Amino acid sequence: MNRFLPAALAAALLAAPLASHAADTTPREPYGIALEGFAYPYPVHLLPVVNDGEQLAMAYMDVAPQQPNGRTVVMLHGRNFPSSYWAPVIRMLSEAGFRVVVPDQIGFGKSSKPAGELHFDTLARNTIALLDHLKIDKAEIVAHSLGGMLGVRIARAYPDRVAHLVLTAPIGLEDYRLYVPPTPTEKIIESEDKLTAEGYRKQLQTNYAIKLPPDQITPFIDARFNIKGSPDYPRWLRAFVSSGQMIYREPVAHEVALVSEPTLFIMGADDHNAPGRPNAPEALRAKMGQNAELAKALAAKMPNARAEVIPDTGHLVFLEAPEKYRELVLGFLGR
Numbered sequence: 003m004n005r006f007l008p009a010a011l012a013a014a015l016l017a018a019p020l021a022s023h024a025a026d027t028t029p030r031e032p033y034g035i036a037l038e039g040f041a042y043p044y045p046v047h048l049l050p051v052v053n054d055g056e057q058l059a060m061a062y063m064d065v066a067p068q069q070p071n072g073r074t075v076v077m078l079h080g081r082n083f084p085s086s087y088w089a090p091v092i093r094m095l096s097e098a099g100f101r102v103v104v105p106d107q108i109g110f111g112k113s114s115k116p117a118g119e120l121h122f123d124t125l126a127r128n129t130i131a132l133l134d135h136l137k138i139d140k141a142e143i144v145a146h147s148l149g150g151m152l153g154v155r156i157a158r159a160y161p162d163r164v165a166h167l168v169l170t171a172p173i174g175l176e177d178y179r180l181y182v183p184p185t186p187t188e189k190i191i192e193s194e195d196k197l198t199a200e201g202y203r204k205q206l207q208t209n210y211a212i213k214l215p216p217d218q219i220t221p222f223i224d225a226r227f228n229i230k231g232s233p234d235y236p237r238w239l240r241a242f243v244s245s246g247q248m249i250y251r252e253p254v255a256h257e258v259a260l261v262s263e264p265t266l267f268i269m270g271a272d273d274h275n276a277p278g279r280p281n282a283p284e285a286l287r288a289k290m291g292q293n294a295e296l297a298k299a300l301a302a303k304m305p306n307a308r309a310e311v312i313p314d315t316g317h318l319v320f321l322e323a324p325e326k327y328r329e330l331v332l333g334f335l336g337r
Contacts, residue, residue: 030224032231035238036061037112040225043089044104046112049135051128053108054118060128061112062105064136065092071099073165074138075335076129079104080147080173081245082206084111084225091144091320094328100335103141105132107152115234115241120248122155130160139163142335146170147275147317148245154254157261166335167265170327171273171317175296177253181286182278184250190243199227211272211316218321249277258300265307266334267297268327270315 033039044063051060063085075095079085085104092102106113107125129152133141142165145153150172157164197205203223206212212219229238276291294311301307310330315322 030228030231033225033228035115035229035232035234037084037225037229039228040084040086040112040221042084042086042112043092049132051108051131053116053124053128056116056118058108058114058116060105060108060114060132062103062132063092065096065102065104067096067099067101069099070101073099073142073335074101074103074140075142075144076133076138077102077104078129078143078145078149078152079106079110080149081110081249082226083147083222086111087222087318087321088146090324091327091331094324094332095144098332100142103132103136103138105129109241109245115237117237120241120244122152122248122252122254123159125152126156126159129156130163133163140165142166142168144168144170144331145172146320147173148249150174151249151252151254154258154261157263157265158254158257161263164263167261167263168331168334169265169267169297171268171270171275171293171319172297173275173277173293174249174254175258175293175300176276176290177255178250178276178278178290179253181276181282181290182250183281185278185281187240187243187247190246191239194243195239199223202226209275210318211270211274212318213272213314213316213322214318246277259303261307262305264334265301265304266330267301267307267309268319268330269294269297269309269311270317270319270322271311271313272315273317273319275317 044065046061048059048061051058077088085106088104095102109115109120140163143153150169151174153167157167229235271294273293274291279287279290297309301309312319312323312326320327
């Protein structure tokens with residue numbers, strides 16, 4: 003398995019061509035809205051689930067270690083990234099003896115795009131259903147960005163299923179409704195549909211303070227814009243916008259301090275990501291996204307938590323500072 007990873011990672015994460023302005027006019031080979039045509043680093047399996055009466059399929063990778071330590075890590079991805087971006091961390095955890103389960107949540111990546119709205123409670127139930135299917139009683143949760151919000155909800159709703167919680171550059175540490183007025187879904191769909199590939203690249207670089215070379219960002223651009231050629235693209239777009247509305251309408255900021263499981267925040271010092279900031283009144287924008295300080299303040303209120311801030315890193319902290327991330331995660335899970 004590990005011999006396969008470097009080639010797969012190069013294909014899926016690092017080897018895409020450098021995007022340019024011409025990328026917006028050059029025809030793209032279309033992916034399906036379940037990312038058919040986009041390579042993942044390990045085999046993908048599907049779990050049937052029913053959400054709000056709709057028959058769906060939840061995609062996941064299940065990576066077995068060569069020398070098992072008897073423990074399992076479940077990884078929760080962010081909103082703008084396929085779960086394949088976890089590839090270096092999957093390898094790191096697998097080499098340390100962990101079984102690693104990496105789902106695409108419903109509405110994301112290679113999983114089904116539902117007709118209905120997305121909700122954190124539903125995603126949490128789906129994740130627990132996956133653990134039940136794999137006969138995993140308790141797991142370590144390693145989450146990033148939006149996945150951090152989901153990780154908090156899982157820890158609150160199913161505390162007996164969570165051993166440790168690693169929140170990597172989580173969003174949702176503040177209630178965005180206090181800054182950003184509500185925006186109708188149809189208006190967001192219209193705006194997102196007009197976004198170009200180069201505009202999206204700039205959006206990622208600005209919002210996430212990404213320190214990676216441009217070619218390492220290109221797969222994220224492809225994962226979003228190659229699906230525009232799919233006849234099912236409108237369904238994908240509505241699900242994507244629903245995920246943004248879920249972040250806004252279902253805050254977890256008021257629950258974070260109630261998490262009792264051992265929790266580690268790993269924050270990028272330069273990560274000031276705050277969903278919806280452009281729609282906030284100008285006087286409030288500067289107050290949003292003080293994520294490292296928010297994490298430290300929340301950790302101080304929790305019974306068993308700490309926050310680590312990595313200098314000179316942005317939102318993709320595990321890709322930007324892999325050695326430090328490895329040290330923190332393995333040290334924490336080794337407790």
